[in-house]
Each structure stands twice: as C-alpha cells, then as structure tokens.
Amino acid sequence: xxxxxxxxxxxxxxxLSVSAYVAECERVLAEAxxxxxxxxxxxxxxxxxxxxxxxxxxxxxxxxxxxxxxxSTSLKLGTRxxxxxxxxxxxxxxxxxxx
Amino acid sequence: xxxxxxxxxxxxxxxLSVSAYVAECERVLAEAxxxxxxxxxxxxxxxxxxxxxxxxxxxxxxxxxxxxxxxSTSLKLGTRxxxxxxxxxxxxxxxxxxx
Amino acid sequence: xxxxxxxxxxxxxxxLSVSAYVAECERVLAEAxxxxxxxxxxxxxxxxxxxxxxxxxxxxxxxxxxxxxxxSTSLKLGTRxxxxxxxxxxxxxxxxxxx
Amino acid sequence: xxxxxxxxxxxxxxxLSVSAYVAECERVLAEAxxxxxxxxxxxxxxxxxxxxxxxxxxxxxxxxxxxxxxxSTSLKLGTRxxxxxxxxxxxxxxxxxxx
Numbered sequence: 001x002x003x004x005x006x007x008x009x010x011x012x013x014x015x016l017s018v019s020a021y022v023a024e025c026e027r028v029l030a031e032a033x034x035x036x037x038x039x040x041x042x043x044x045x046x047x048x049x050x051x052x053x054x055x056x057x058x059x060x061x062x063x064x065x066x067x068x069x070x071x072s073t074s075l076k077l078g079t080r081x082x083x084x085x086x087x088x089x090x091x092x093x094x095x096x097x098x099x
Numbered sequence: 100x101x102x103x104x105x106x107x108x109x110x111x112x113x114x115l116s117v118s119a120y121v122a123e124c125e126r127v128l129a130e131a132x133x134x135x136x137x138x139x140x141x142x143x144x145x146x147x148x149x150x151x152x153x154x155x156x157x158x159x160x161x162x163x164x165x166x167x168x169x170x171s172t173s174l175k176l177g178t179r180x181x182x183x184x185x186x187x188x189x190x191x192x193x194x195x196x197x198x
Numbered sequence: 199x200x201x202x203x204x205x206x207x208x209x210x211x212x213x214l215s216v217s218a219y220v221a222e223c224e225r226v227l228a229e230a231x232x233x234x235x236x237x238x239x240x241x242x243x244x245x246x247x248x249x250x251x252x253x254x255x256x257x258x259x260x261x262x263x264x265x266x267x268x269x270s271t272s273l274k275l276g277t278r279x280x281x282x283x284x285x286x287x288x289x290x291x292x293x294x295x296x297x
Numbered sequence: 298x299x300x301x302x303x304x305x306x307x308x309x310x311x312x313l314s315v316s317a318y319v320a321e322c323e324r325v326l327a328e329a330x331x332x333x334x335x336x337x338x339x340x341x342x343x344x345x346x347x348x349x350x351x352x353x354x355x356x357x358x359x360x361x362x363x364x365x366x367x368x369s370t371s372l373k374l375g376t377r378x379x380x381x382x383x384x385x386x387x388x389x390x391x392x393x394x395x396x
Contacts, residue, residue: 001159006305006338008373016211016268016379019387023394038391039336040384041303041373046337049159053152060100060148060178070179070214074272076305076338076371079159080169082313087337090316094335097320105239107204107274115280115310115367118288122295137292138237139244139285140204140274169313173371175206175239175272181214186238189217193236196221199357247357251350258298258346258376268377277357278367 001049004087006076008042009059011068024066025059032058037087042074046087049079100148103186105175107141108158110167123165124158131157136186141173145186148178199247202285204274206240207257209266222264223257230256235285240272244285247277298346301384303373305339306356308365321363322356329355334384339371343384346376 011021026043029036032055035046045052056075063071085093110120125142128135131154134145144151155174162170184192209219224241227234230253233244243250254273261269283291308318323340326333329352332343342349353372360368382390 001156004337006336008303010208010210010270012208012210012216013214016377017390018210019390020394022391026391026395037336038388039303039334040301040341040343040387041375042338044337049156053156056176057100057148057152060176064178064180069181071177072208073176074373075174075176077155077159077172077174078170078338079163080313081163082168090337091335093314093316094319094323097317098323103238105206105237109307109309109369111307111309111315112313115278116291117309118291119295121292125292125296136237137289138204138235139202139242139288140240140276143238145238171307173274177239179214189238190236192215192217193220193224196218197224199354247354251354254374255298255346255350258374262376262378267379269375271374273372273374275353275357275370275372276368277361279361280366 001079002084003047003049003052004078004090005045005052006042007045007056008074009063010072011063012070012072014068021063021066021068024062028058028062029055035087044087100178101183102146102148102151103177103184103189104144104151105141106144106155107173108162109171110162111169111171113167120162120165120167123161127157127161128154134186143186199277200282201245201247201250202276202288203243203250204240205243205254206272207261208270209261210268210270212266219261219264219266222260226256226260227253233285242285298376299381300344300346300349301375301382301387302342302349303339304342304353305371306360307369308360309367309369311365318360318363318365321359325355325359326352332384341384
C-alpha cells in the first residue's frame with residue numbers, strides 16, 4: 001500500500017527554535033531513500049506504507065536522542081486504490097485547474 | 100516507545116456519512132486490545148508505538164475493503180521520555196488546573 | 199455557518215508540561231459560552247463559525263500573555279449543509295453502528 | 298498578530314477527485330492577496346490572523362457553493378512573538394542546518 005504523507009514533528013522543552021530537529025528528520029527521510037519535500041509547515045513524503053512509518057518512528061527516536069524529552073507530531077496519511085499518484089501529480093492536478 | 104495518539108480517518112468517495120467507517124476503525128482498535136476513547140472528531144489511542152501503528156494500517160486496509168477507494172487520515176503522535184502518562188492522566192492534568 | 203471543531207494548542211519554549219496553557223484555553227471556551235469537551239489530545243468545540251474562531255484567536259492571545267512566545271495549533275473544522283449535527287450526535291452515530 | 302498557517306480542505310460526498318475544490322481555495326487565497334504556497338498535502342499561508350481566517354471561512358463558503366455538502370478541514374496555526382518569520386525563512390532555517 002502506497003501512501004502520501006505529511007509530517008510535522010514538534011519537539012517540546014527545547015526552546016523556541018526547532019529547526020535543528022526538523023533538519024534531523026530530513027536526514028532520516030533522505031537516509032531511508034524516501035521521496036520527500038520540505039515546506040514551511042511540514043514535509044511531504046511519498047513511499048510504501050511500512051517504509052514511511054519506519055522513518056516516522058526513526059524521526060521520533062532521533063529527536064528524542066538529540067535531547068527533546070517530549071514530541072508532538074502531526075501526520076497526514078493519504079492512500080488510494082483508484083490510481084497511483086505522486087507528490088508532483090497532486091500539485092499538477094490542482095495547478096492544471098488554475099490555468 | 101509508548102505513544103498517545105489521536106486518529107481521524109476520512110473515507111472519500113463514499114457519500115456524506117462516514118460513521119460506518121469510523122465504527123469499523125473502533126472495531127480494529129478493540130480487536131488490537133488497545134486502550135482507546137472515541138470523541139466527536141477522532142479517537143484517542145494509548146499503547147506501544149508498533150501496536151498502535153499496526154492498528155492504524157489495519158484501519159486503512161479495512162476501510163478500503165469496505166469500498167472506500169480513497170482515505171485521508173490525520174494522526175497525532177505524542178511521545179515523552181520524562182514520564183509515563185495515560186489518556187486519563189492527560190485529561191486529569193488539565194482538569195486539576197481548572198478547579 | 200455552524201462548525202464542529204477540534205482544537206489542540208501547543209505552546210513552545212515553556213518546558214515539558216503544557217497543561218496550564220490548555221487549562222487557560224478551556225477557560226476561554228467556557229467564557230465564550232461555547233459547548234466544548236476536553237479529550238486527551240485536544241478539545242471538541244461546537245458553535246457558530248465566527249464565535250469559534252474568535253475563541254481560538256483569544257486562546258493564542260491568552261497563551262502568549264502567559265509567557266509562551268511561540269504556539270503551534272492544530273485545528274480541525276467540520277461544516278455540513280445536509281444536516282445539523284452536535285458533538286454528541288457524531289459520537290452517537292458511530293456508537294449506534296457498534297451495537 | 299501574524300500567523301503562518303497550513304490549510305488542507307477536504308470536501309466529502311463529491312467523489313474521489315478533490316483538486317477542483319482545492320483550486321478554488323487557491324483562488325480565494327490569491328484574491329485575498331495572501332502569500333501562499335501550494336504543496337502536495339495542503340497550502341502554506343502567511344498573513345495577519347484576521348485576514349487568514351477570513352480567507353479560510355471564504356474557502357468553506359465557496360467549496361460548499363460548488364456543491365460539496367460536507368467539508369473537513371485541517372488547519373495548522375503558528376504564531377510567535379520572538380521574531381517575524383516568513384514562509385521562506387522557515388524553510389531556509391531548516392535547510393541551513395542540512396548543509
């Protein structure tokens with residue numbers, strides 16, 4: 001089962017700047033070989049369900065290992081059987097209707 | 100790693116009423132033996148990370164099997180190392196400050 | 199336009215315990231006269247769109263005033279034209295399918 | 298109060314393809330003069346709180362007017378007092394830590 005996900009990891013108790021923790025999650029996704037695209041309030045991810053979920057778990061483990069004792073993550077998960085759709089397909093589909 | 104989760108599964112292309120699909124997810128969580136509590140915009144879940152995530156995957160599989168060809172899920176995931184906290188502990192912690 | 203909302207306010211830079219800030223948001227909702235129900239990962243709210251949104255803004259203002267310099271909120275917003283549905287109706291609708 | 302938001306509008310009861318409804322929301326944001334950036338699972342928005350919230354309400358009104366009788370929206374709202382940060386600043390802040 002393929003999934004399009006959107007991941008937003010928020011470490012608590014580490015002060016106001018969280019970008020170092022988000023950067024660590026980007027490294028996790030890159031190491032996992034998953035297609036991913038950072039945006040201003042999270043990261044889009046595309047891949048097989050188990051691979052994406054293993055990476056999300058690794059993000060929590062690595063962010064905790066960096067010293068964040070509490071994490072609150074928001075994760076969106078989109079699956080569909082009717083057709084195979086990439087991150088770029090989803091954006092193109094909306095943009096084609098704006099022309 | 101223990102997690103407190105909040106799960107909201109939205110099936111698309113099945114009309115306006117989605118409660119039958121949400122009920123199926125409740126059955127999945129019960130069968131998995133996970134502590135869970137339905138609210139008006141999702142379901143709180145408490146358990147080990149891998150068990151919770153296996154149940155979330157099963158929810159997608161079962162809702163697709165019911166005929167929903169597309170699903171968009173919102174999942175919140177809270178982990179903390181500083182202490183063990185149950186669903187009820189979280190609610191009690193807020194309520195104690197309202198007295 | 200009536201809305202069923204789910205609000206989860208996360209203050210950053212204030213340490214690991216956030217329940218005092220969540221409690222302040224509960225007070226804001228009560229003062230606004232909105233039907234609301236706390237759960238373990240947020241609060242369900244029912245009301246007119248503008249009243250609910252004014253309360254969410256007030257939550258940010260009050261949590262900032264308590265000393266949290268950064269806030270990240272997750273808000274779900276459900277509107278429907280086909281029928282009027284309360285928080286309790288939504289829960290009852292799922293539970294009736296579990297019997 | 299300035300806000301960085303992430304908006305994901307899901308119309309129900311309109312079939313599997315929702316891109317026409319997302320495109321309408323993009324038009325609403327453009328008409329409102331708000332800085333916004335579409336991604337594969339939502340749209341980042343930057344602006345004053347009241348202007349952003351008025352646009353989100355307009356999105357619901359316009360998507361309902363297109364024939365979607367039910368909508369479920371996920372909205373993230375980030376506010377901070379310590380400094381002024383744009384959508385691009387947030388992305389640059391993470392990327393600078395990946396070099």
